[in-house]
Amino acid sequence: MLADQPLHEHLRRHAREKPGAPAIVWYGRAITWRELDGWSDALGAHLQSLGVARGEPVALFMNNCPQYMVAHYAIQKIGAVVCPCGPLNKAHELQYQLSDLQARVIIAADNLLPIVNQVRGQTALQHVLAVRYADLLPAPPAIDLPAELQAAPAPLPAGCTDMLQIAKQGAQAGQAPGPENIAMDDIALMTYTSGTTGLPKGAMLSLGNALFKASVTARSNGIGPGDVALSVAPLYHIAGMLMGVNVPILVGATQVLLFRFDPVAVLQAMDRYKVTHWYSIAPMNVACMQVADHHHYDLKSLLRNPVTSFGITFTEPLAAQWQAFTQGPCLSYEAAYGLSETHTMDTGMPPDAIRWGTHGQPMPGVTIRIVDPDTGAEKPAGEVGEITVRSPGNFKGYWQKPEATAATLRDDWVWTGDQGKLDAEGYLTFVGRTKEMIKVSGYSVFPEEVESILIKHPAVAQAAVLAEPDADKGEVVKAFVVRKPGAEVSAEELIAWSRDNMAAYKVPKHVEFIDALPATGAGKVLRRLLRPG
Structure with a gap:
């Protein structure tokens, strides 16, 4: 691997070494490494032509789709900053984030353009690039489409530019962004989070943060170029971004991408594409096991399934039930503890030493201390206190909020506001949140x-x-x-x-x-x- 190189340079490497191989599979349509690299190069060049400068925020407002990946890497290739906006946001919420960023450019799904238009006059927006989810779908699709992707695409309204058309035409013409003096410490991502309290704040994460967490996550989970990874978690969320946007690009794995979770589509994708790795949320596993005709699907290819407990706790009996359901060697375990400010995955569960009821041990290069929140004194093993984290994944602070930064980032330690404990073997147990999120x-x-x-x-x-x-x-x-x-x-x-x-x-x-x-x-x-x- 290329040491200390941004993830987009790994994308370029794979495009050189295996240009025709599939980087993304989207309901049966394969997007090759050459296409993903060329389209993101051309889009990056277009953003530069709009005056987007190094360090400038660019907003993304869409659900999972290959265009999200194109836009993400186009922005980072020119040294600008990816700023995901949750596609469930309504006008009030989008306006707050765009105003906080003073964003001039947004790349948005066509079904979300009415919301963009509602707030456009109250923000600094100058350029709207539109994405149609259906543009890259095959005919017919290889697996079931969600209802949102079945409608025929409508013409784009005035004042919007077709992002994919720009990317495709530019790639055919060999367009690429001009050179930027990009450094690993440059801010490349701002994901909005509560921090400790208050309105959402942009957590500033660097190219180096992303490379570090992608590297340790890939190594700890054994993900390599021969894997086929199923991506269902939202790419705009920090965990989905790590597992869907960053890790496959780092290692050169094929990614089977779904617009959103649907249990039948998940089983179809695993069967058809012989998925080997899936990061899931516990209710997803339960929903898949409730599909009436699940015995028609061959799931034996699945090797690893790190799971996050939300709503349903992922227990040892549930993991055993899932393994029996897949009828193969699949190893399932609680995924990790992490937060936006640390680019998530601060712990990982050792696959050969699973300890149920915990969130695993600190990732290589990550140090976790449990401290008294008032005195900062470190707590002994087994005692509950505030979780603090130090690693090369720690964020650079909150966008234009120095006081909030000072409260959370202290002497290179992130004070999470979360309560937890470490046992004698270093396994972390998350107890609860002291913050009001x-x-x-x-x-x-x-x-x-x-x-x-x-x-x-x-x-x-x-x-x-x-x-x-x-x-x-x-x-x-x-x-x-x-x-x-x-x-x-x-x-x-x-x-x-x-x-x-x-x-x-x-x-x-x-x-x-x-x-x-x-x-x-x-x-x-x-x-x-x-x-x-």
Whole structure:
């Protein structure tokens, strides 16, 4: 491998060494290494022609598709910064992120262009490049398409440019970006996260952070060029990005990419393409095992299946059930502990020494300490404290938020705000979050963001949001609402309004009306006093 080279240079290497081999398989259409490299080169050149400079944020607003991969590497090839925006975001949420970034360019799926147009006049956007999910689909598809991909593509509205057309035409003309003096310490990704509290913040991650975590993840999981990896997790999420965008590009593995999770499509893909590696979320495994005609699918090729517990805990009996279901040598285990600020995968489960109930041991090059959150004193083995992490994967800080950076990144240690413990053999057990972020089916929900939208309702004077345990989703959102004097709104009406104004996973499942929110003398809401008990 090329030491200390950005991941896009590994993409170029594979394009030279095996140009006609499949890099991505998209419902039966193979995108070769030559195509992926050439299209991203041409798109990078186009972005430069728009004046996109080294270090400039470029927003991505789409679900899983090959074009996401093209855009990601095009941006990084010119030294610009990939800034994923969750495709479930509504106008309020997209406007916040674009305004925070002062982004001039966005690459968005065509079905999301109405949201982009809603906020375009309130942001710094100058250029909109559009993506049609269906453009690279084969006819007929080799596996079942989700409903979202079955509609015929509509003409693009005025003011938008067809991204794939630019990439294909530029590649045919041999266009490539001009040279940039790119360094491994350059910021290449900003993924929005809560940090410790408050509205989402852009965690700045470098080319070196991405290479380090991709390298240790590939080695620890035994992923190599001969693997066929199934990518279902969202590419815009840090875990899906590591496992779907970065690791296959580093090692040169073929990636079978799905738009979203569908249990039948997963089984079809495993059978048809002889998938060897799949990173999944525990409910996905359960859903696959519930497919009525699952015995028609040959799943024996699957060798490794790291799993993240969300909503359903991935236990040893469940792993044994999954192995019996695949009827092969598949080894399944809890995937890891990690967070956006560390490019995730700070721990990994040794496949030959699985310890159920833990999240594995620190990855090579990663140091984890459990400390007293008040004194910083290190806790002995077995005692619970705050998880702190130091590694070459640690982020460079939060975009334009020095105070938040100083609170989280201290002397090269990331103070996670999470509670955990290490045993005598160094296995980490995650205990809980001290930060106020809510995890709904694996998605991060930031209380202040939901609150800021709720108070836009004409009947709402104040709102406070908390996590409420949920058997299916892990946690759901509960809102405490103070009505304006004389205003009338029911819980059902406010929940219905929320569905129209925020991403589905952020919508409160329960609303409780109260007369006043508990607050300090300075007016800061004390959410903890709203918790039962």
